[in-house]
Amino acid sequence: MAETLRIHLLSGPRNISTALMYSFAQRADTTVVDEPLYAHYLKVTGLDHPGRDEVLAVQENDGQQVVDKEVMAGWPRPVVFFKHIAKQFIDIDPAFLLDGKVLFLIREPDQMLSSFIEQVPNPTLQETALKEQWELAEWLQAQGQRPLSLLLQPEETMTRLCAALGISFDPAMLHWEAGARPEDGIWAPYWYSNVHKSTGFGNYKRKEVTIEERLQPLLAQCKDYYQRLAQFSL
Template sequence: MRIAMWSGPRNLSTAMMYAFAARGDCAVWDEPFYAAYLAMTGLAHPMHDQIIATGEIDPDKVAGRLTGPVPGGKTHFYQKHMCQHMIAGIPRDWMDQVTNVFLIRHPARVLASFAAKYENPTLDDIGFAQQAELFDRVAQRTGRAPVVVDSADIRNDPEGMLRKLCAALGIGFTPAMLSWPKGGNAQDGVWAPVWYAAVHRSTGFAGPEGPLPVLTGSHAAMTEKALAYYQRLYPHRLVL
C-alpha cells in the first residue's frame, strides 16, 4: 500500500512518519516535493540551497517515484507530504494511485509553532487552504471523504488512534509503531536540524497538549482564516 499523508508544517507529521517507519514493513519518504517547491518558488526557507542540492527538483520524476517500486522491497510506502508544496506545476494525477490521508491540527497550535521558526509566515505557508482543496479533490474523484486524523486525538491516545487509522487503511496495527529510537531516522530530509529537534529527542508520541495558545495581531487574524478550512475537515476525522 502507498499512503500519502497530507498535512501542513508543525503537525505531528514527522512523528507519524517515524511511527510508520518503525513498523519494519514500511518505506518512508520525507516531503518528496520540497526541493521542487523551493526551486519553483525561490522561497528563502532555512537550508534552501542544501534542500535543492540534495533533493529532486523535477516534480514529474518525484511523482514517478511515488507510484513506482516501493523502496527496499517493503510492503508499504508511507509518503509524508506538505500540502503547501502542491503549487501550480506540481502534478496531482499520481494521487489517484495512492491512499490519501489527511492529518489535521488546530491552526492556533500550528501557527504558534511555525512562527517561532519562520519569520512572517503567510496563510499559504501553513497549508490549510491547500489541504482543504486536496481533500475536496480526493473526495470528488473517489466519491467519498478520505480518511482524516487529528493530531490532538493521536497525542491523547496514540495506540487507540493508530489502531483506528490502520483499520481504516486496511493494514494491521503493530505496537512497534508507538516508539522509535532517539536521534532521528535515516530517511529524514536534510532540513531536519532546523525543524526536528524535539522529535529527535523523543522515543514516542508526546502526551496530550495543553490549552490553545493565545495569538495576537496578524497571527490571530491568520488563525481565524485557517480555522474555516480546519473546521471543514474536522467532522470527518476518525474517532474512538
C-alpha cells in the first residue's frame, strides 16, 4: 500500500474550515474526517456544547485512542484530510502531526468574533483557538518544520496550497452540492447551517463590523496571535 499523506487542518471557529473540508472531499484521491477529537475535547473540558450527549455517544472519547487507532490507521485512499479545531488538542501529544502536513486556517479577528458571538455571546481567548494555533505553530518550528497558514482566496490560494502539500490541484475542489454531506460530524445540524446552503467558495467580501467595547481586550489578544500566524501565510 502506498504511503498515506495525512493533512491536518488546525483551525479556529467560524473560519470556513467546514467549507475547506468539503473542498477536499471533492477529490477522488482524498478521504476527509470531521473533527475526530471533538468528543475528547467535550469530555476533558466538560463544556455543554449543542449536541454534547450525541457526540459523546457516537465518537471515541479518548483522544490518544483516536490518534492511535483512527488518525494513524491505514486509509483506503492516498490522501486523508483531518479537520481539527486547535483548542481540541488538550492533553494530546502533538507528535503525530510530524508524520503529515499541517495547515493553519486563520481569519481576520474582527470578522471571526462578529460571527462567533452569534453562537457564543461571551467568548474567551481559549474558545477562539488562536493561542493554541500559535503554540502549535511554535512547537512545529522547534521540530524543524515551517508551518503553513491560509487566508482563503479560492482558486489562486487552493492552487498554491495543493502545490505546498505536494498534491495536484483539482478544479472540483471549488464546488460541491448544497446540503448535508456524509463526512459531516453528528454536530453538523447545530453548527453547519450556513455551509449547507453553499455550493462552493464565494468571492470574499469583508464585512463592516463593530466589536463591542467589552470584547475589545479579547480582540486585541486575537489580533496579536493572528499577526504571528499570518507570517506563514501562503
